[in-house]
Amino acid sequence: MGRKYVHLSESLEFAILAGKRRGELVILEVETEKALANQVKFYKANHGVWLADLVPPQYLKKFNKA
Helix, strand or coil: CCCCCEEEECCHHHHHHHHCCCCCCCCEEECHHHHHHCCCCEEECCCCEEEECCCCHHHEEECCCC
C-alpha cells in the first residue's frame, strides 16, 4: 500500500472497523510496555490512531476473542 509507518488502533472496536476493509480479519495485539522499554517509538497520529516505524515480532501476539 506504500505506507511509511505501521498504523495501530487504540481500541479493539476501531481495529475491527479498520481491519474489515481488506480480506480476512486478523488482529495483532502489541505488547506496548515491553516495546517502549526496548526503545520502540510510537507516534500519536489522530482519532485513536498511533504510528510506529517498526514493531518487531517479539512484541506482537495474535488477539484471541475468548
